[in-house]
Amino acid sequence: MRRRGAGTSAAPILALFGLIDQRVPVSRRLPPSRDDLLRVRDRTLAGLAPVQPLIFPVLVVVTGCAAATAGDQERIGSWGLVQALPGLYFISLALLTVSFFMELFGRGGRERQVVLAVHLVGLVVLLHGVAGFLEQEPRFPTAWLHAGYTEQILERHFAPGSVDARFTWPGFFGAAATVTGAAGLDSAIPLLRWAPIFMVLLYLPPLFVIGRQLTGSVTATWLGLWMFLLVNWVGQDYFAPQTLGFTLYLTAVAMLVAFFRQPSPGPGPLEQTPRWSWLTRGDLLAFDGRPDVETAPRTRVALIILLMVIQAGLAMTHQLSPIVLVLACGGLVLVGRCRLTVLPVIAGVFTLAWISVGTTDYWLGHLDTIFGGVGNVQEVLSNSVGERVEGSTVHLVVVRLRLALTASVWAMMVAAALLLWFRRRPPLTLFTLGIVPFATLAQNYGDEGVMRIFLFSSPFACLLVGQAVTSLLHLPRVKPAALVAALTLLPLFLVTRYGNESFEQVRPDEIDAIHALYRLAPRGADLVSPTSQVPWRFTYATDYDYGRPEYADAFLTGRRPAVRWLLGGGAENASGAYLVVTRSQEIYAYEALGQPRDWFDEVRPKLHSKNGYRLLFRNQDASIYEYEVPR
């Protein structure tokens, strides 16, 4: 017989699971037997069963985030963020990768998709949110600039196109200003830190649909998405128009390949079989991937209208993305994998219409910038690759790793396409989408041309590689090799993606200095920085004349005329001129521009009154000088 009145501490827990009657006074309850406890355990485990596979990845991600938060920003060096991250962060990443591959190559079932999706979201948080967890201020000066452009619309309700080309494609800034205003914020700066996670998460649904539709395999799709997150080093996921443009681009492509790919005649408007496409004649090539998602004609009409609306929105948001979408539609029509044969024309008309009407403020003065490089592929390559391969020894290693990773992904894309071709599963659609961005080489997109091509090409390249690997899974050692490759890509991604962090991070003292600059300099003054890596214009974006020294390269070398004639020999600005030099600029000039490490120690002694300079502000990361043209 059980003893009464003892062991009552477990009573509330047992009552929770309905194992004892709560109405019985506690003092009269029996202590739980071993059977009772075992039953509690079994019921608890049964209740947790649906979420059990999620517990491990979630714990790993939380641990990784906590580890990243504990990192030391001061330790960020020439190799970037990897130097500042604790070992636990890398262990978390590795564990998440192993867990993902065990799940991917393990059991099947619908719940597997949820578990894999949680892993993928976790990887996004760990890889693309790491700087947000570690650094005190949101990273990347250009993101701060975009916060300033957002504030311009929020406060003044218009986008002055003559100030910056980006204002003539203001779709992103208007959208961001709406979010900022509705959030009750004075500035978009609080949004910068988490923008990369949010935007990369938005990429995933369209990429999943594209992958599942074109590879015909969910396993290949997950594999491709995992790889995409690990090779996407270009960093175009920050608070920028490109990010929104890329999301809309992927959405439009996903709609095209899911609903309008099969060369069967559709009864709806604009839907025609591309009969003239030589690739589809006589079934020269087998149809790749899954058949179109079945929809009623009325739904397809709505989808076609939506595609046009997306193209219109895209045309007003970003310079390059609508052009790539026109190329992608055109490419798919050419190879017989899009039956909306008129869509590329309509998309092109939208794009040209906005350039003709909406961006006149910009292109009237920059025709040479826009059309100067058309057809000159060598110049474009030189601008976007050659000019980046300079700087310190470590920086050169980082740049070469990026180039090697980029080239490897493209090489693997070609190899995967050939492999699938030989296996009589030609991946025509994915391959077309992977190579059409190369057509943008015909136009000079500044020093980021090849980066943008990789951005638009890499998702499809990764899905192709995922498909090829999945087709080889029956072979021994392919699964372990895939896991090893993914583990190898982790540190490689962190170095290539965050290898510039020594000058792309934003230090709190630099922000303090810029605030001081705005207090000291009257509106309309010339504000000058020796290099582009300065987190300014996050407010008063259009109230000052922001610029670089007239002889920027010579200024960095400390040549006296360049220092003495900061603004050239032009007329003096009545509101004055101010020079701001930050630690990030000092590091940038050394790491990326090939200047000596102590270049500013050479320049600083020359910033004296005889050359027109007066030190106004100084902290450990920045100096501000007032400048007057010397008499």
Add this chain to the structure above:
Amino acid sequence: MRFTNTMTTLRPVQIVLLSWTLLSFVLAVLPPDMGGTVRALNAVLFITLGPGCALFLLLLEYMPPAEAAVVAIGTSLVTLVLGSQVLLIMGFWRTWGVTGIVALVTAALTLLPSLRAVGGDAR
């Protein structure tokens, strides 16, 4: 085409969406620095994905969930971009104006399933 108004039979999810829309609009027009993180988080989700949530529920009748989600996200983002752009071009850009457009589209898409077409395949 004739429509019958079945607004009296709103589903719980529609009521939740309409309430969220109304609440988000009210929060958006509050003075700055009120509402804190909850307001900020709600604004990010509603302004970027509000119309998408309503459309997603509507599209589930017409296509699989993954495709519906993609179409919904695209529609949501493009509603925000074009709504903002139109007001910018007209010189009427205001936070409450764009939020109003987003809220109206969300409300319309939420109520659309309740307006059933009589006769023929609604798809």
